[in-house]
Amino acid sequence: MDIINMPDNSSQGFKCGKCGHMFTVKGKEGNCPVCGYHCNPHICTVVDTSDEEY
Ligand SMILES: [Zn+2]
Structure with missing residues (x-):
């Protein structure tokens, strides 16, 4: 998996x-x-939210 x-x-x-x-x-x-639920990168999946929005 690549690191973004x-x-x-x-x-x-x-x-x-x-x-x-x-x-x-x-x-x-x-x-x-x-x-x-308290999320941090270890327990929740990080999703890419770059500038692109619909
Ligand atoms: Zn939740």
């Missing part, structure tokens, strides 16, 4: 390791808005 070089000042997306909800946080970790 992300800018520090951008938000980061997680896929919740508990309920599977995908959400964006500012910084390196945050709480899932659905179930409240």
